[in-house]
Amino acid sequence: MTDKTLTEQDDGLEIARRMAEEEEGVGRRPAGWPKWVIPVVAVCWSLFQLSIASWLIIDSTFIRSIHLGFALLIVYLNYPLFKKPKFGIDYFSATDRIPLLDFAIGIIAAVSALYIALDYDGLITRYGAPILRDLIMGAVLVILLLEAARRVIGPALPIIAMLFCCYAFFGPYMPDLIAFKGVSLNRFMGQMTMSTEGIYGIPLDVSATIVFLFVLFGSMLDKAGAGRYFIQLALSLLGGFKGGPAKAAIMGSGLTGLVSGSSIANIVTTGTFTIPLMKKVGYPGTKAAAVEVAASTDGQLAPPIMGAAAFIIAEYVNVPYVEVIKAAAVPAFASYAALFYITHIEASKLGLRGMSRAELPAFFKTLISGTHYLVPILMLLYELIVVRHSPELAAFNAIWVMAIIMLLQHPVKAHLANEPLGPAFKQGIVDIFSALASGARNMVSVALATAAAGIIVGVVALGLGQLITAIIDTLSGGNIFLMLVITAITSLIIGMGLPTTATYIVMASLTAPAIVEIGGFNDFIVPLMSAHLFCFYFGILADDTPPVGLAAYAAAAIAKSPPIATGIQGFMYDIRTAILPFMFIFNSDLILHNVNSWAQGILIFVMACFGNFAFASATQGWFVARNKVWEIPIFLCVTLSLMRPDLISSLLGIPHDQRYWTYAIGMAIFGLLYLLQRPRMPRQNTAAAVA
Structure with a gap:
């Protein structure tokens, strides 16, 4: 590899890391004593959150206001007004210091949240x-909250929130179809x-009581080195198979989803290792990056930790989190199984083998080297699924176990290497406090997304709910199929500018009740869980939807591939996931609704996997050989029969x-x-199968 190639690769990694840092809340890097201000505030926030999960009992409204106050203060201390200097003035875009104006605005914003x-x-x-x-x-809170959201998330969510605010006041002057009685300033502020x-x-509330702890747990795993361990474990297990690095990327990204709720951070953690390996065994750069994008994006789908939106689903649907x-x-694991299948198809097309x-x-050796990382994860699963403790208690218990591991892992390694224990203990303490600060930084975007989206939810709650259902019913002509397509496309468009959590909150508030109600108009029962998961899935898929999908830009930077082409290829891989929400809306067996038998659940899962394999073959143009045109609709029929047995049985009179x-x-x-x-299988495939 030439020096030029190495330099380009390093540049790509640096671009991806900067993107991950921006998403994770690393903005300013002030010098001198101010460099401690943001970390200290972040650590205090984490300690407060751990306190309310253990010994501190205060009113939930107080918890929400303090949570938002910390988030707003960190935003104004950490993010400049502009990313680049405007009009030749760099004061409002400074990243090497914290301007006094932002100190003042941050304090005012925090006080307004605490009011x-x-x-x-x-x-x-x-x-x-x-x-x-x-x-x-x-008014100060609303204005400064929207400005903080703009600095962290971008302009899309504040603009949408402002449009809803304007609609609340100017509704009486709108056309008859969308006319609204309007509200007074007193009622709006109230x-x-x-x-x-x-x-x-x-x-x-969910952000303050549950999500923070899971994000903090993930940050601690990351600081402890679990991310690198997961990808090494995946490589050792799958790297030798056909197209092995791609399969290892999928497994590694799924496991890293336990560590990070961010698609971009997931790509930087796993893609740094897997994308160069995929290119080494013969994957083109665009396809190598696209596999990583698809795997990292879907990391948010995989239970038991599915990102902030999953916890909000539990609250909206009013069910225990274990029900979510x-x-x-079934949909999540069927989606991952199909992605493994797609990488196998791509390897077969290209005639690739695995690594030696x-x-x-x-x-x-790899498994044993990181067994200690699995202990807190297994404990979390035990608490959530077996004992069925609340998510916040389960996360808190996993956190203190993780803290003990972080404190002891360096001294144990130092003892085995006959090195001094003092510096090792010091490094463990530094890692813990670094994780506390990092966890709080990571939470800023979630806290602001949930608070700003709360403005939209609040406007809808002022009386718009039935009106929105009527508008959607009119636009779709009362057709449930058309309505789902409209919802999916809208989610993808809105999700281009919003984080997953905000996209889900907005779309669920506007469309989930309408999906259930319009389904009823069509004499079709749609479980509320299905409607919310539908919005959730398409909010996640928006992460890699061209032309904005930032996940594709991060992976393309590492692979040195065109970002738009990478995003399009990643979206083509993710079509296998997009079909699942349409299926479980009409076949609630796929979300195990009223399914309580293990045998029945396993049967549904296996058939869903094969149905998704057939759909992947149809969309990728390959099964064991290149498809003929007339075979594609047959693959789609297989998909329908395996994912909609209810439909086929009704057509056959069963x-x-x-x-x-x-x-x-x-x-x-x-x-x-x-x-x-x-008979049409390529010769190299046959040879590989024999070998």
């Missing part, structure tokens, strides 16, 4: 009739800033309780397609 806690008794008595001070503090129906609503895990399990055993780490017998039809057709394509 509901500082004057809680007074606000309760004045609800509906706020005094001038209440209105001023409320709803948004003096109650738990707006900014301080359920999304912010159960509902998401000499190039791979030893499996058992009783609903015997619908699973139709799986045999789909598998028989799939087998027939294999026999038809087998």
